Amino acid sequence: MKSIIALALVANATTAAAAEPPCVTDAEFKSMALFVLPSVVYGAADRCAAHLPSDAYLLNGARRMADGVARDRARHEPTAVAALARLSGTKLPKGVSGETLGSMLNDMLRAQLVTKVTPGDCSRIDEVASLLAPLPAENLVGLLGVLFREGMRRGKKPPFQICAAQEI
16 A cells, blocks of 8 residues: 555655645556556565565565566556656656656665565565465455545545546
């Protein structure tokens, strides 16, 4: 969940200061989540590699799953990039490719994971990853969307929210 919120790091300070956070549609949220999912998995695996057994799911199966999603990243790129640009309140420079944006997000997410994930978190992350493994990527990000909306409903203040398409 925090990894999805890291997408909002692209947003500028004036957007963060607004009374109502900007919103993305469910489809945009799913595209952004699928766009960054490989970076999140790779970052968590890198951070936890020294703290998990060599046969841990996060170090093996999760990387294969992330590789599959990464191969399909281009399909989610246009929607994800457009949503991120709108969340930032500025236009992204012309010519920013999904690969460039993906690389930037990858670096940001990995840096965040290094500071936020403790060695004690690694076994729980591995367990959650292995429990979610049977879900296709589309279902996984659908579940993330449900959890994100539930956090919003319970009063969490994310830097962006999921709203209906007509609210955009």
